[in-house]
Every structure is written in C-alpha cells, then in structure tokens.
Amino acid sequence: MPNNSQPTFAELGVAQEIVDALAEQSIVETFAIQQLTLPIALTGQDLIGQARTGMGKTFGFGIPLIDRVFDDADVAELDGTPRALVVVPTRELAIQVGNDLTMAAKYTPLTIVTFFGGRPYEEQTEALAKGVDVIVGTPGRLLDLYKRFDLRLDQVAVLVLDEADEMLDLGFLPDVEKLMEALTHEHQTMLFSATMPPAIIQLARGFMQQPTQIRAEDQGADQVHATTKQVVFQAHKLDKLAVVARVLQAKQRGRTIIFVKTKRSCGYLANDLAELGFRVGMVHGDMDQSAREKSLRGFHQGEFSILIATDVAARGIDIDDVTHVINFEVPLDPMTYVHRIGRTGRAGNSGTAVTLVGLDEVRLWQSINDELQLGIDELPEWFSTSPELHEALQIPQHVQSQVGKPVPVFSGGMPRKSGGKSGVSGKHRSSSRAREGAGQKRGSRRS
Structure with missing residues (x-):
C-alpha cells in the first residue's frame, strides 16, 4: 500500500x-x-x-x-x-x-x-x-x-x-x-x-x-547516496587484483561494477578475474554496439554478476540492485567519482563503494575528497590479507583469490593471443600470478 x-x-x-x-x-x-x-x-x-x-x-x-x-x-x-x-x-x-x-x-x-x-x-x-x-x-x-x-x-x-x-x-x-x-x-x-x-x-x-x-536535496546535502558505504584505502598496485578477488567474495555481494580508466585495463582485468574463476563481462568504448548491449543485457539478466567498465558506462546503467561498486583505479575528477559510485545505493537500497588508491593516486584522491568534502582524509594501507580489509567488507577470513577453474569472459576480452584460453598472453598470465604472490607476501608481513 x-x-x-x-x-x-x-x-x-x-x-x-x-x-x-x-x-x-x-x-x-x-x-x-x-x-x-x-x-x-x-x-x-x-x-x-x-x-x-x-x-x-x-x-x-x-x-x-x-x-x-x-x-x-x-x-x-x-x-x-x-x-x-x-x-x-x-x-x-x-x-x-x-x-x-x-x-x-x-x-x-x-x-x-x-x-x-x-x-x-x-x-x-x-x-x-x-x-x-x-x-x-x-x-x-x-x-x-x-x-x-x-x-x-x-x-x-x-x-x-x-x-x-x-x-x-x-x-x-x-x-x-x-x-x-x-x-x-x-x-x-x-x-x-x-x-x-x-x-x-x-x-x-x-x-x-x-x-x-x-x-531535490538541501544545498548542503552530500552528492553521494547516504545509503552507500564508502570504503577507501591504499592498495599496492601489484596487490590490487588479489584485493578485488577477496572483495568479490564479501558476504551478501550481489551485482558488482568494477571501474577502470582505459579499455586496455578493462580487458586485462576481465581476463585476470576470469582466470581466477569469476564469471565476468565488460563494456568499453571500443566494443561494437551489439557486444556492449549483449554485456549490459547479460549483466541485467543475471548471466554474470561482475561487470568491468570504463567510464562510458558510469552514466546509463540503470539497475537498482547493484550491491557493490569497485574503483580499481581512482577516477580523474570528483564528478566521475560521484557518477561511478552512484551505480549502487540507488532508490533507497544500500550499497558499498570500494576505492583502491595506488601510491601514485594519493594526490588525485585527495583532490576528490577535498572537493566533495567526504571527510576521508587518512587512508589506511591494506593488503589482500589484511584483517582490516576483511572486517570492513565482511569478507570471510580464509578465502583465496582462485575461486574455481578459469572461465571465458562473457562477451570476449582483449584481442586473443596464443597460449591462453581467455585471450591473455602467457606473459600477462605470469604477471597476474606474480601480482598475486606479491600481494600475499606483503599482506602477511603487515597483517
């Protein structure tokens, strides 16, 4: 009623x-x-x-x-x-x-x-x-x-x-x-x-x-939804993949959008996560229109729950039950941050926005924080194995990055190269494993 x-x-x-x-x-x-x-x-x-x-x-x-x-x-x-x-x-x-x-x-x-x-x-x-x-x-x-x-x-x-x-x-x-x-x-x-x-x-x-x-809001109202929990921390560049893999295993995680800056990063991250066993799709500006529509339709219909996107998708994804947004890379300006994390916490639903700030992105984050008056001034330094990360995002303590056998990216990835089922060269797959290992070593020391 x-x-x-x-x-x-x-x-x-x-x-x-x-x-x-x-x-x-x-x-x-x-x-x-x-x-x-x-x-x-x-x-x-x-x-x-x-x-x-x-x-x-x-x-x-x-x-x-x-x-x-x-x-x-x-x-x-x-x-x-x-x-x-x-x-x-x-x-x-x-x-x-x-x-x-x-x-x-x-x-x-x-x-x-x-x-x-x-x-x-x-x-x-x-x-x-x-x-x-x-x-x-x-x-x-x-x-x-x-x-x-x-x-x-x-x-x-x-x-x-x-x-x-x-x-x-x-x-x-x-x-x-x-x-x-x-x-x-x-x-x-x-x-x-x-x-x-x-x-x-x-x-x-x-x-x-x-x-x-x-x-529609008071002049002093926040530009992001009050129902969106913002979690922002420093993440080592070589550990970001492992961090994301843990975040994707958080309790009650549903549809999730991961934002990156470039189509190259979009393809690489999609393939990396697919090799870890996550069912993912992607959308970026160089995909032809039918492929983009297929990805968005598959995401909307639940054929996969993880969409990796460049900012071409920050405006226009109208799905009310996106539970998590992950900024794999810090956006270039405050308004892009607002539109990215506005994909979750919509229409009264609760949501979580996670931003991974690399060492070379700290100043960029500070400018976003200052202009939007977010009050997130001190950034903790967390690794994929840090207890604080698991506690903040309700991630079970003993999860691993690999969640299953490698699977294909829903709508195709970067141009395929020989030696890999998901379209990533052997060299790139090796670097993925290196990042995973680096993250575990550094995380265990700091934890």
Whole structure:
C-alpha cells in the first residue's frame, strides 16, 4: 500500500494513459525530483533539475515531455516530425532513457526512437521516414542525421539535455550548440543532471528563458547516496587484483561494477578475474554496439554478476540492485567519482563503494575528497590479507583469490593471443600470478 509520503503521478495531473502505464510497473508515487519538477515542467517552463543518481531524474523530465507532446494544446498536432528531443552523452544512457520513455508512453500514440552511433544509418533514416514523435540520441549521430537532411528539428517543442554537466562540457558543446541552432521553433528547454557546477549553470542560462532551478536535496546535502558505504584505502598496485578477488567474495555481494580508466585495463582485468574463476563481462568504448548491449543485457539478466567498465558506462546503467561498486583505479575528477559510485545505493537500497588508491593516486584522491568534502582524509594501507580489509567488507577470513577453474569472459576480452584460453598472453598470465604472490607476501608481513 502507498505510504502517502509522496504525491502520486495522478495527483500531480499527469495524463491517465501515462499513469496507467507506470502503474503496470508498480510506479505510482513520485520521487522528490519528480514531485518538484512536474508541476513546473507540465506548464512548459524552462527548468534546471538536479538530483543524485538513481533518484528518478529520467521520469522527472520524461513524464512531462510525454504528457505535453501527447496532450498539450501548445504543442502542434503530431505529423511524423519530431516534437521532442532528448540529448544524452552515451549510447548506454540513450538506450536506458529510450526504454523508460517507451514504457511510460505505452498507452499513447507516440512513436519514440533512439539514435546513436554504431548502428547503420539506413535503419535510422527508415525510422525517420516512417515518422517519429520523440527522439532520444547522442549528439554526434543526431548531428550527422541532421546534416544529411534526414532529421528535421524545426518543429521540436521540448528539448532535454540529460546529464547536462557532461553535455555542456567542451567535448560535447560544439555539437550541442549546432543542434540547438537547428531548433527554430519556440521550445521548452530542460536540463537534468546529478551534478551541476556553477559554470555549467551560467552557460546554460544563456540559451534558456528564465529557467527555474530545482535541487531535490538541501544545498548542503552530500552528492553521494547516504545509503552507500564508502570504503577507501591504499592498495599496492601489484596487490590490487588479489584485493578485488577477496572483495568479490564479501558476504551478501550481489551485482558488482568494477571501474577502470582505459579499455586496455578493462580487458586485462576481465581476463585476470576470469582466470581466477569469476564469471565476468565488460563494456568499453571500443566494443561494437551489439557486444556492449549483449554485456549490459547479460549483466541485467543475471548471466554474470561482475561487470568491468570504463567510464562510458558510469552514466546509463540503470539497475537498482547493484550491491557493490569497485574503483580499481581512482577516477580523474570528483564528478566521475560521484557518477561511478552512484551505480549502487540507488532508490533507497544500500550499497558499498570500494576505492583502491595506488601510491601514485594519493594526490588525485585527495583532490576528490577535498572537493566533495567526504571527510576521508587518512587512508589506511591494506593488503589482500589484511584483517582490516576483511572486517570492513565482511569478507570471510580464509578465502583465496582462485575461486574455481578459469572461465571465458562473457562477451570476449582483449584481442586473443596464443597460449591462453581467455585471450591473455602467457606473459600477462605470469604477471597476474606474480601480482598475486606479491600481494600475499606483503599482506602477511603487515597483517
């Protein structure tokens, strides 16, 4: 039964067709960001919305977008040209947002299509030719389709920039500006993100009409979920693999995402863990789209419980029951840290975020700690056999790194080399064993 702590979508005036579709998924009451944004967004006003990852931002803009395109007199009748455009930074996020909007629009006549790179142009141009009402896409592919005269943007009445802090970063800004120049029709603009630095807000106000800024938490609230336990410590570079192998055997560990900085590290770590007997998958930018989708689908469906990812996946993995996030390498900036660990502790669930800080990463961690005011100033030095590590993460005392026979990586690893079942050269496998041995020796001395 509802606890009446938050108003329902119906009480906020959302169209019954949308309310019914949400109710089928047991989505009835609003999250805080939705409660605050819907009354404003449904009127067509510009707004800037901020809430922590996993707290309902997609429906915060998606529900009013669908409602207005479906049933707002200020939006022209549907004629097959796009009435709404949602721009997102990554393919994974595009897929997640597209799926959520499609679900919510189930009982409306809206056609919602997702566009991103890595897919043939032909299937996307065919979809546009048939008629599309709402488009979700990444900047590069959207701009390509527009330049090819396949995509019309002159009738867009609602524009959304999701993860706006990244969308307005210098890497994306030129493409985003060109897309906005193509929106010649009067339109509502909504920006949403978990983080909204002042410089981004100032930039955004330059192309918005008196936007209302909404933050779902108090100004002084932490940028990470209160339900997420953060465990941060120094780990020797040669012992990190053994540390991770122990963490993966923690009590009540469920779905786990391990973040690394590069696709090379992603492949090597996936293969190393697979050789220790862990069933893992991975996702990084150099994988073709079908392989990335296969990995994410396998992770979501429970075919494996450990996903190794570069930051391409930090935004866009929408799974509420990820119990652990492991930063195998410290992220390069505070906002990336927020988005990484935001994959756990979502929607009221508890989670654990583990960060392994190498000796060469201490200053990088200090800058993250200072900017986010985490209060984690003193970093203990733990090894894979340190009792403190086992106690902090509820790891049984006598576990070993090897948990079974080597298994293949779910969707393939780095390019295969001769001499190894999982695609790692003999030289690299030897270095893995060396790291394991080094970790045990050093750990036993310090324990």
